[in-house]
Amino acid sequence: MTDVMVHDVTNPPLASRFFAYTCLAGYEVMAQNDKQVKSMQGTLNQYPVISVPKQNEIYNAQLSAVLAMFETAAKLQPSGSLMGKYEEGFLDSCRTIGFTDEVIDSSKSYAKFISKKILAYAKADGYRKISNYPRYKLKRTPGSWDLTPPAYMVPVEPYFNTVRTLAIDSASQFVPDAPVPFSTDKNSDFYKFLQLSYSKSGDKLTQEEKNIANFWDCNPFAVQNDGHMLIGLKKISPGAHWMGVTAIACSQSQAGFAKTIEVNTMVAIGLMDAFICCWDDKYRTNRIRPETAIRRYIDPHWKPLLQTPPFPEYISGHSVISTTSAVILTHYFGNSFKYTDDVEKQFGVPPRQFNSFTQAATEAAISRFWGGIHFMDAIDNGILQGNRVGNWVVNKVSGRKGSK
Numbered sequence: 001m002t003d004v005m006v007h008d009v010t011n012p013p014l015a016s017r018f019f020a021y022t023c024l025a026g027y028e029v030m031a032q033n034d035k036q037v038k039s040m041q042g043t044l045n046q047y048p049v050i051s052v053p054k055q056n057e058i059y060n061a062q063l064s065a066v067l068a069m070f071e072t073a074a075k076l077q078p079s080g081s082l083m084g085k086y087e088e089g090f091l092d093s094c095r096t097i098g099f100t101d102e103v104i105d106s107s108k109s110y111a112k113f114i115s116k117k118i119l120a121y122a123k124a125d126g127y128r129k130i131s132n133y134p135r136y137k138l139k140r141t142p143g144s145w146d147l148t149p150p151a152y153m154v155p156v157e158p159y160f161n162t163v164r165t166l167a168i169d170s171a172s173q174f175v176p177d178a179p180v181p182f183s184t185d186k187n188s189d190f191y192k193f194l195q196l197s198y199s200k201s202g203d204k205l206t207q208e209e210k211n212i213a214n215f216w217d218c219n220p221f222a223v224q225n226d227g228h229m230l231i232g233l234k235k236i237s238p239g240a241h242w243m244g245v246t247a248i249a250c251s252q253s254q255a256g257f258a259k260t261i262e263v264n265t266m267v268a269i270g271l272m273d274a275f276i277c278c279w280d281d282k283y284r285t286n287r288i289r290p291e292t293a294i295r296r297y298i299d300p301h302w303k304p305l306l307q308t309p310p311f312p313e314y315i316s317g318h319s320v321i322s323t324t325s326a327v328i329l330t331h332y333f334g335n336s337f338k339y340t341d342d343v344e345k346q347f348g349v350p351p352r353q354f355n356s357f358t359q360a361a362t363e364a365a366i367s368r369f370w371g372g373i374h375f376m377d378a379i380d381n382g383i384l385q386g387n388r389v390g391n392w393v394v395n396k397v398s399g400r401k402g403s404k
Contacts, residue, residue, distance in 0.1 A: 001073045001083075002240045008078050009220050012237040012317065013160045013279055016271040017127065018076045019243055020166060023265040025068040025118040029111070033061035034258050043397055044166050044269070048121055053113045059106040062257050063094065067111035068118075075119055125164040133159050136283075143182025143190075143293075144286050145312035153221060153310035161280035167393045168273045171280035174388040176381040179287050179314040184297055191297075193375045197290045198298050201305060201372045213305050213371040215344070215352055216241075216318060216364045222307050235347055238318055238364075239271045242325040244343030245360070249333050259332075262398075266328050270393045274324040277389055278317050278382070287314040290372055304372025316374045316382035319365035323386025324393070326361035331394045333357070361386070 001022060005015050024040065031039040032052050040047045070087045074080035091104060136158040138146060147153065161171040168174070180189045205213075218238040236244075246267045250260040290313070294302045309317075329337070335356050342351035354360040365383055368374040 001077070002236055002243070003086075004073070004077050004079050004082050005240060006220070006236055007082065010077070010237065011156045011220065012218075012239055012321075013157045013275040014127075015220075015237040016239040016268070016275045016321075017122075017125075017163070018073065019239060019268040020265075020272040021076060021118055021122040022069050022073045023261070023268040024121075025072040025111075025115050026065040026261050027265040028114050028118060029061060029065040029068050030258050030261050032114075033064075037258050037262060040397075045164055045169075046121070046124070048117060050114065050117045053110060058103050059110050060099070060103055063099065063104065063107040064110040064114070065257075065261060066090070067108050068114045071111055071115035072118055075115070076122065127163050130157075130159045130162065133162075139286055142184075143288050145288055146292050148289055148291050148308040148310070150307075151221075151310075155283075156221075156309070156311045157279060158283050158311075161276055161283070163276055165273050165276050166269045167396050168277065168389060171276045174277055174385050174392075176281060176315055176385045177377075179285050179381075180375070180377050182288065193377065194290070194293055194297065197369070197372060197375060198294050198302065200370065201302070205305065205370055209370045210305060211350075212352075212363055213367045215349055216322075216367040217306055217371065218318075218344075219307055219309060221310060236344065238321055239275070241343050242267060242271065242322065245325070245339075245341055245357070246329065248339050248341065248343070249329055249337060249357075252339055253333055253337075263329070263332050266332075266393060266398045267325050269397060270324045270328045270390055271321055273393065274321040274386060274389045275317070277385060278315055278320040279311075281315045281385075282312040282317075285314045286312050287375075287378075289313045290375060306368075306371030306373055308373050313374060314378045314381075315385060316365060316368050316378040318368050319374075319379045319382025320386040320389070322361040322364035323383050324390040326357035327387060327390025328393055328398065329357040331398055 001018065005018070010018065027037070027040070028050055030037045041049050070083055074083040094104060136155050138144070165171060180193060183190045185191060218236060218241050220235050220237050222235060243264065246264055250263055255263065289308050291304050291308045335358060337357060338353070338355050340351050340353050341360065345351060365379050369376055369379055
């Protein structure tokens with residue numbers, strides 16, 4: 001899925017939506033076949049009652065779960081047809097270890113049935129209506145967000161807060177404290193934040209701070225100037241990075257199949273709800289980015305270490321979704337889980353070692369300050385919001401009776 005998202009340049013909130021419904025398809029199969037895995041019906045918002053289809057006994061539940069995920073991912077993503085080659089390779093491997101065509105066909109039939117139900121659930125979440133909303137207009141008021149170089153891209157998903165949440169009650173359930181008010185008064189709190197960002201950038205950063213900022217960049221929109229052209233640099237989204245960390249944790253801990261499906265699903269649910277909360281605050285507060293403010297009021301030639309993403313500054317998405325993911329992963333694997341994060345090795349990013357998910361999330365959050373794209377209150381309050389979303393998902397979904 002991540003490979004296809006990179007191909008499609010899928011934006012971060014939408015990527016989280018794709019992950020959530022895809023994982024739910026696999027989870028639903030296991031819920032129907034493993035008494036230790038509790039159905040999401042009655043737990044997730046508007047989750048449908050999905051009956052067990054009439055099947056003979058030759059299907060394999062685990063195989064059906066994976067195939068349901070393939071089927072769902074292929075239907076959700078714009079270039080989902082590319083998933084076909086991955087599925088073919090997977091099924092060839094299944095045949096090699098002894099799965100008969102009869103078992104595969106029966107398992108696939110079951111998978112398609114479940115996928116269809118999950119896709120209907122996804123279709124009803126309101127995302128499809130967004131294309132009918134009026135085009136977002138810049139506020140053009142002092143302190144409001146503006147387009148940033150080099151591409152001056154249009155705002156990403158300004159109406160994502162209208163999408164139905166999964167576990168939390170609404171997009172506004174965990175509204176953070178308001179950002180520091182904008183002001184050009186040099187004695188104001190905002191101007192102090194501005195000076196702080198300006199003083200901790202470029203050659204004023206240590207090499208380790210630069211390494212951390214680049215490690216957590218995860219910007220699928222990055223472009224670079226090459227003469228008279230802008231060239232796109234494709235990378236994974238921050239949500240995809242945390243799904244990769246989830247895979248590392250499940251593999252390293254030798255989690256069983258059902259637990260692996262469950263952990264991936266819970267993290268994906270948390271990611272989607274976290275993005276909905278975060279995006280609700282971004283376009284409501286509509287705060288100016290450090291790059292724009294510093295250039296206007298301090299230094300017209302200043303550039304951040306990282307490229308500024310195309311959406312408002314407050315609140316920090318990395319802080320919210322990383323903390324949410326860390327809370328959920330800590331629930332399953334503990335607060336002293338040591339691991340090596342090599343998720344973005346394929347993009348030339350060297351691996352980093354962490355002693356806990358909380359350490360990783362804290363590093364991901366502060367990386368946005370060192371990268372020059374967030375003010376400190378967006379990071380601090382983003383961590384608080386991420387904790388609230390993560391704990392809500394754990395208590396409402398992961399912590400249910402009958403859930404592993």
